Structures are given as structure tokens and as C-alpha cells.
Amino acid sequence: MASEELQKDLEEVKVLLEKATRKRVRDALTAEKSKIETEVKNKKSQKKAELLDNEKPAAMVAPITMGYKVKSSNYGWDQSDKCVKIYTTLSGVHQVPTENVQVHFTERSFDLLVKNLNGKSYSMIVNNLLKPISVEGSSKKVKTDTVLILCRKKVGNTRWDYLTQVEKECKEKEKPSYDTETDPREGLMNVLKKIDEDGDDDMKRTINKDWVESREKQAKGVLRL
Structure with a gap:
């Protein structure tokens, strides 16, 4: 890898620098040593940044609230x-x-x-x-x-x-219909039937009592004639 090669170059330059005795050679090796050290440092920083990027969690996506x-x-x-x-x-x-x-x-x-x-x-x-x-x-x-x-x-x-x-x-369908052309007694019987089906017990007793009394009065009137 490039960083490993740079490190080897740096180590070799350091060895040469220790052995060099001529000022001009030492200056050149010192300059090269600084250059390689800078490159090594930059490579390390770059690698660290890449590792950090890889460790970052994926961008959070706000959940979409669909709801039913x-x-x-x-x-x-x-x-x-x-x-x-x-x-x-x-x-x-x-x-x-x-x-x-x-x-x-x-x-x-x-x-x-x-x-x-x-x-x-x-x-x-x-x-x-x-x-x-x-x-x-x-x-x-x-x-x-x-x-x-x-x-x-x-x-x-x-x-x-x-x-x-x-x-x-x-609502209109629920209303009792009264046909004027039919027998009035038929309409009355329909009403009584509706009450018998839907009314409570007290209402039924009252209606039946009134109906019986009405029929008895009609019968008495016929006998008098």
C-alpha cells in the first residue's frame, strides 16, 4: 500500500541521514525526510477521514405518517x-x-x-x-x-x-299512508295493526278497550232502530 511504501522510504532516509557526514548530503536527506513525513501525515489524515465517513450512520429519513x-x-x-x-x-x-x-x-x-x-x-x-x-x-x-x-x-x-x-x-316512508279512495274502515284497521305491532302493552290495552266500547255503542244504536 502507498502509506506502507512511504514509511519504508522514511526509515531508509533516516538510516542514510545517520550515516551521512557531508553537510550538503545531510541537508538533502533532511529535506527529503521532511517531505516524506508530510506525505505520511497526510495519508494518515486521509485514511482517518475515510474511516469516519464509513462509520457515519445513514441519513435519517423522517417517517411518513400515512395513518389509515x-x-x-x-x-x-x-x-x-x-x-x-x-x-x-x-x-x-x-x-x-x-x-x-x-x-x-x-x-x-x-x-x-x-x-x-x-x-x-x-x-x-x-x-x-x-x-x-x-x-x-x-x-x-x-x-x-x-x-x-x-x-x-x-x-x-x-x-x-x-x-x-x-x-x-x-322519514316519509315511515309515515302511515291514508288513501281517501279506500274504505275508511280499512285505513283505521291499518292504523290499529301498526299500533298492535309497534305499541307498548298499555297502549294496546287502551286501544282495545276503546275499540270494544265503540263497537258496543254502535250495536246499541242499531238495536234501538
């Missing part, structure tokens, strides 16, 4: 003359950077995305809003453990009985 996405449908809502207000509770949401809380609006929907909250991302999508909203006028606010979504009504001073069209349709 959690779909949420837990919310409450209220309204004013101008806005529909949707509240969703997320513990610690007020502590994440503002840019991590994003809401995208369309005329009949909105979707909320909260990134990197306790190692997770939270998503809430509400489609088919009951009535159109103003995309430009809608916004969000982050409060302690809560995200408030403000959907600006496109037509102000209108009341929303439901938040979404789907909710409205589901």
Missing part, C-alpha cells in the same frame, strides 16, 4: 335563516395544523377531510343535501374538539326539515 382513513357519520346539525350548521366531534382536532382540516363543497354536498389526527385521517361525506347551497358562501370553523361546517343556503329564510334528501325519503 376513518369514515365518520357522527354529526349533529342546526340551522339559522342563512346557514345550515353541521357539527362533528373529533378529539384534538384544534391542535392539528389549519391546512390539515379541509372541506370541499358542491351545490348539493360537502366532504370533510382531517389529515394526521392522532395518526389517522378522518373523512365525512354528506351527499344529496335537501336543498342547494352556495359553494362560495360556505365555510368551516375549527373549535375545541369540534369542526363546524357552515353551509350557506342558496335561498335564505327557507327552513330545512331534513339535512338530506335521503333522510326525507326515509
Whole structure:
């Protein structure tokens, strides 16, 4: 190796220097000795630096927090003359950077995305809003453990009985239907059947008692005729 060869040269120069008697020869050997010593020193420094570089740990790469996405449908809502207000509770949401809380609006929907909250991302999508909203006028606010979504009504001073069209349709399906063209007694029997299926025991006893008394009164009236 180069460093070993330099060391051998240095040792040989030292031997020659000890034997030299002429001043001119001694000066030349002294100069050569200094030159070789400098080269040896530089080689050692270079080798040491290379060893240190090899021992350095690889550059630390900051872990990317992917987190898994959690779909949420837990919310409450209220309204004013101008806005529909949707509240969703997320513990610690007020502590994440503002840019991590994003809401995208369309005329009949909105979707909320909260990134990197306790190692997770939270998503809430509400489609088919009951009535159109103003995309430009809608916004969000982050409060302690809560995200408030403000959907600006496109037509102000209108009341929303439901938040979404789907909710409205589901509620209307649950209502008993009354067909005016059918026998009124059939409609009444349907109502009584519904009560018998869904009502509690006290309600059933009360309805049955009233029904029996009504039938008895009708029978007495027929006998009098």
C-alpha cells in the first residue's frame, strides 16, 4: 500500500541521514525526510477521514405518517335563516395544523377531510343535501374538539326539515299512508295493526278497550232502530 511504501522510504532516509557526514548530503536527506513525513501525515489524515465517513450512520429519513382513513357519520346539525350548521366531534382536532382540516363543497354536498389526527385521517361525506347551497358562501370553523361546517343556503329564510334528501325519503316512508279512495274502515284497521305491532302493552290495552266500547255503542244504536 502507498502509506506502507512511504514509511519504508522514511526509515531508509533516516538510516542514510545517520550515516551521512557531508553537510550538503545531510541537508538533502533532511529535506527529503521532511517531505516524506508530510506525505505520511497526510495519508494518515486521509485514511482517518475515510474511516469516519464509513462509520457515519445513514441519513435519517423522517417517517411518513400515512395513518389509515376513518369514515365518520357522527354529526349533529342546526340551522339559522342563512346557514345550515353541521357539527362533528373529533378529539384534538384544534391542535392539528389549519391546512390539515379541509372541506370541499358542491351545490348539493360537502366532504370533510382531517389529515394526521392522532395518526389517522378522518373523512365525512354528506351527499344529496335537501336543498342547494352556495359553494362560495360556505365555510368551516375549527373549535375545541369540534369542526363546524357552515353551509350557506342558496335561498335564505327557507327552513330545512331534513339535512338530506335521503333522510326525507326515509322519514316519509315511515309515515302511515291514508288513501281517501279506500274504505275508511280499512285505513283505521291499518292504523290499529301498526299500533298492535309497534305499541307498548298499555297502549294496546287502551286501544282495545276503546275499540270494544265503540263497537258496543254502535250495536246499541242499531238495536234501538
